[in-house]
Amino acid sequence: MPPAPASRASIVRLMSLTASAGCRGCGRSHSAAHACASTHDHGKRGLATPVDLPGAPQGNTDYAFEMAASTLRFGTGATREVGMDLRNMINLLPANEQAAAKIAVFTDPNVAKLPVMKTVEQALQKENLPFVVFDKISVEPTENSWIEAIDWTRGNDITHFLAVGGGSTMDTAKAANLLSCYPDKDMYEFINAPVGKGTPIEKKLKPLIAVPTTAGTGSETTGTAILDIPSKKFKTGIASRALKPTLGIVDTLNTATCPREVAVAAGLDVLFHSLESYTAVPYYERTPRPDNPLKRPAYQGSNPVSDIFSKWALEQTIKYLPRIFKDPHGDEEARHQMLLAASTAGIGFGNAGVHLCHAGSYPISSLNKARPKDKQYFHPSYSPEIPLIPHGVAVSLTAPSVFHFTAPSSPERHRTAAEIFAGKDRLHEVAKVRDEDIGAFLREEIQKFLDSVAVPRGLTQVGYGTSDIEILARGMLPQRRVLDLAPVLIKDNQTQELEQLQGILEGAMRW
Amino acid sequence: MPPAPASRASIVRLMSLTASAGCRGCGRSHSAAHACASTHDHGKRGLATPVDLPGAPQGNTDYAFEMAASTLRFGTGATREVGMDLRNMINLLPANEQAAAKIAVFTDPNVAKLPVMKTVEQALQKENLPFVVFDKISVEPTENSWIEAIDWTRGNDITHFLAVGGGSTMDTAKAANLLSCYPDKDMYEFINAPVGKGTPIEKKLKPLIAVPTTAGTGSETTGTAILDIPSKKFKTGIASRALKPTLGIVDTLNTATCPREVAVAAGLDVLFHSLESYTAVPYYERTPRPDNPLKRPAYQGSNPVSDIFSKWALEQTIKYLPRIFKDPHGDEEARHQMLLAASTAGIGFGNAGVHLCHAGSYPISSLNKARPKDKQYFHPSYSPEIPLIPHGVAVSLTAPSVFHFTAPSSPERHRTAAEIFAGKDRLHEVAKVRDEDIGAFLREEIQKFLDSVAVPRGLTQVGYGTSDIEILARGMLPQRRVLDLAPVLIKDNQTQELEQLQGILEGAMRW
Structure with a gap:
């Protein structure tokens, strides 16, 4: 396979290595050659605390990270418990509030027809719980579909x-x-800045139970909600711990009918939740330091506890996603482990964040819908008449x-990832790769893996x-929530940053 | 070193291997030689679901497990944020409840004099928060010390x-x-059966923030509370997810003054939280299956998510606890990692449980206080006049x-533990050990580790x-909460069970 025609990418990558970027770790401006191992090579960090600690913390980088996750229940058949869970929650309320209890069941038109919805409805009926169903959720929700759901709820x-469904x-x-x-x-009050106001959520929201039907998004444990803004040709969202479900019920029965292409696309999301959160800027390099713990974002940067989850989920996904591709319905063990991986990756990135792959995905998915039909991509197994890059x-x-x-x-972290992709039998091969070549090596390993699950070979293959x-790079620029966690990226010079993003996209054209 | 004089222990061990114990996994009565790999060798389990799934679950074993953990904030210096956290919580209340807010600060007489309490008081004062301090917590609390704290709180x-303090x-x-x-x-309403009634907690408790000053108990993230019942000569407690703190603030500054012996004893607790939860009976062998998710105990048995935490915490503790022993105050990295390990082990065992070491510790610690002075053990660095086996x-x-x-x-799991104790350089040595010898091998590895941190060499060394x-074995018998999670133990025949426990204690006399 010829190398990608990445002349511009190579130049920009070189630029970023030699550019005088401010080092968030030591507060000085220097080239990457400067020996600031504790911040640049966070693969080697053991202590994972800022260099100016202990003592009263100084500087404007953060010095703490928080782990918050929804309570999760894993069990094949556990969906049928959901009526009791809601009954238990309602029993905690004062009598007058118990009488007013009313449950909204959200689902999409496809899931509405699946056995999982029958199980859910029977579970609610068994407990005599009053509920109403909203089954008009769109795949890849938009402003308008959110407004419809919000108006319905308010009424x-x-x-x-x-x-009950996938991430959407x-x-x-x-x-x-x-x-x-x-x-x-309105939603723009809370949508991430600079697209919306990004106002912190200070109220305690109502209880939400999530029953995922795909092994992907991890939304059952995160405080993230993503939507498409067609007028801007990119996706964005709201990220706050306050949005976390109260409980996630993760049940292998509920992915039994998931179409192969949907299951594989969902699993790819798990793969890069893991890998992006593992390689994100470390929490102690993130600025600004919050002046109130309420303002510490959910996307905090990589940290030692998220690392545990992210690495485990990466291992599981590399092992089991190809088995899902081969046998999406029959391989129950693979479906079980992918659900575990999706939720644990959710805990990982839900407290660390994602970066460039996700930043790129938002305009890539959104712009596809607005293009001339001959340039649009239609993914097999989703609705064939709707242009969609999952x-x-x-x-x-x-x-x-x-x-x-x-x-x-962080060559060490990228090497760890390369080892997981390469597998135990090829560790000696990875060991021979020099630090400066580990990125190119990992690139090839990822490409081989994506080939194994039939992902289109680069942007040219989706039109x-x-x-x-x-236009794609400009669509990435407003994704500050995730770009700010991207390592290497020069964030204080928009011209250079745009150049780097264009370089990455150019390197993503084909493989 | 001569082998322990474990004649009786050996016999009982052999008995338990050949006894016709009911197999919870397959529901049949058979000898351990019967090939029931999915239940007896859960080290090899990949799927980790009961054998009678998928479909509507049958049988009386559980088929689901739940992961619940307190929100945790890790950061050197993060204790000073606690005033803002409480202010944020109080701001969520209606105005009349805000006006009535009153914070109880619990601590012990030693910690009351440490810098951490100054930090906490300043943080509360800065937010003008009304608080009262209860600083009479006993090390190893008893019925009476609980009653004193409860009465004070109610008043x-x-x-x-x-x-603000350790587990006590x-x-x-x-x-x-x-x-x-x-x-x-009264407390016996909720204390574990059969000692108390073990009534499930159905109310939502008041917010609790925990600031640990030792790296040990993991109490900042668990729903466990332990006390000594001197009249019965054992310890027991309450275990319920409802007891979990709302937030744990884990700050390396707060272990900086912890005496060496206290830090080592606390770290040993982390070690066995990890190893016991990793080897506990798997969740899908635990009976009875709860008829309401509210009744699923916090101590559920080993499960794939607790495993991730338990294994990680085990690795950290084996690496860092000996460094704490050598340099308890200066080695900040070791203190940092031990705090992370304590909390992550807490998440692990808090959702899986512990078993025989903990069951044994309760009478071992309690009986020591009631013995003639010449047989009592006094641990260095705790109050020298108080008999105490930490x-x-x-x-x-x-x-x-x-x-x-x-x-x-589960030879595979015990082998994994042995590999972690032995270290990377001795993996080939562990690989040569046969499955039937892995228990003896692990025994020696644990003994070597305990020697390295100067633990008394067996029960004879503490009197x-x-x-x-x-009497010690009979003190273990009522600890059903943990004994029910012990593998190999014959639970449906008390005579055999008592014999096994005596065998374990006999094997623990000296090494």
Whole structure:
């Protein structure tokens, strides 16, 4: 396979290695050659605390990280417990509030027809719980589909939420919960800055139980909700711990009917949740330091506890996703482990964040919908008449180029990832790779893995060409929530940053 | 070193291997030689679901497990944020409840004099928060010391709890919180059956923030609270997810003054939290299956998510606890990693449980206080006039014998543990050990490790003799909460069970 035509990418990568970027760790401006191992090679960090500690912390970088996760229940058949869970929650309320309890069940038109919804409805009926169903969730929700769900919720005096579906359903339910608790606000109050105001959520939201039907998004444990803004041709969202479900019920029965292409795309999301959170800027390099713990973002940067989850989920996904590709319904062990991986990766990135692959995926997925029909991509097994680059595929398209780009920030971590991709039998091969070559090596390993699950080989395979690079890169720029966690990226000079993003996209055209 | 004089232990061990114990996994009665790999050798399990799944679950074993953990904040210096956290919590209340807010700060007389309490008080004062301090927590709390704390709390209209100290302080604060929410109940309503009634906690308790000053108990993230019942000569407690702190603030500054012996004993607790939870009966063999998710115990048995934490914490403790022993105050990296390990082990065992070492520790610690002075043990660096076998030491005394005993239940898991103790350079040596010898091998590895941190070499070194075996074994028998999670143990025949426990204690006399 010829190397990607990455002349511009190579130049930009070189630029970023020699540029005088401010070092967040030691506070000085220096080249990457400067020996600031504790911040640049965070693969080697053991202590994982800022260099100016202990004592009263100085500087403007953060010095703490927080781990918050929804309570999760894993069990084949556990969905049928959901009625009792809601009954238990309602029993905690004063009598007058118990009488007013009303559950909203969110789902999409496909899942509405599946056995999982029958199980859920029977579980609610068994406990005599009053519920209403909203089954109009869109795949890849938009402003308009969120508004529809929010308006419906506000008109229904909902007290408890139950989301049954994939990321689109869980995310829409989170938004509907939030905006029903803030009846006089609109979604832009909370959408990430600079697209929205990014106002911190200070209220305690209503209880939400999430029952995922894909092994992907991890939304059952995160405070993240993503939507498409067609007018801007990118996706963005809301990220706050306050959005976390109260409980996630993770049940292998619920992925038994998931179509192969959907399961694979979802699994690719898990793969890069893991790898991006593992390689994100460390929490003690993130600025600004919050002046109140409430303002410490959910996407904090990599940290020692998220690392445990992210690495485990990466191992599982590399092992089991190819088995899902081969036997999406029959291989129950693979489905079980992918669900575990999705949720644990969710805990990992939910407290660390993701970076460049996700930043790239938002315009890649969104722009596809607005293009001339002959340039659009239609993914097999989703609705064939709707142009769609599934989120997991969109994330994967840039990944080989992304990790080639980020490797100089933490060669040790990228080497660990390469070892997991290569497998136990090829550890000696990985050991021979020099630090400066580990990015190129990892790039090839990722490409081989993506080939094994039939991902399109780069942006050209989903209809994009060199002429689209600038608009895609400009669509990445407002994704500050994730770009700020991208290593190597020069964030204080927009011209240079845009150049780097264009370089990454150019390197993602084909493999 | 001569082998332990374990004639009786060997016999009982052999008995337990050949006894016709009912197999919870396959529901049949058979000898351990029967090939029931999915249940007896859960080291090899990949799927980790009961054999009668998928489909509507059958049988009386559980089929699901739940992961619940307190939100944890890790950061050197993060204690100073606690005033803002409490202010943020109080701001969520209606105005009249805000006006009535009153914080109880629990601590012990030693910690009360340390810098951490100054930091905490300043943080509360800065936010103008009303608080009262209860600084009479006993090391190794008893019924009476719990009653004192509960009475004080009930008399003070407390709305929020803040525990600053080790396990004794955090556990007492949990009990005080619980009993102030149930003003007409006494502690035996909730203490584990059969000692107490073990009534499930159905109310939502008041907010509790825990600030640990030792790296040990993990109480900052668990729903466990332990106390000594002197009249019965053993310790027991309350275990319920409802007791979990709302937030744990884990700050390396707060262990900086911890005496060496206290830090080592605390670290031994982490070691065996990890190893016991990793080797506990798997969740899908635990009976009875709960008829409501509220009744699923926090101590569920080993499960794939707890495993991730337990294994990681085991690795950290084996690496860093000897460094704490060598340099308890200066080695900041070791203190940092031990705090991370304590909390992650807490998440692990908090959702899986512990078994025989902990069951043994309760009478071992308690009986010591009631013996003639010439037979009592006084641990260096704790109050020299008080007879005390610190909890972590008490847990360690039986550990070599315990894991020798449990190894046949899951040779693969015990081999993994042996590999971690032995270290990377000796993996080839571990690989040569046959499955039937892995228990003896692990026993020696644990003994070497305990020697490296100067743990007394067995029960004889803390004043016990062969004549004490029966009373100690009988003190273990009521610890059903943990004994039910012990592999190999014959639970449906008390005579055989008592014999096995005596065998374990006999094997723990000296090494």
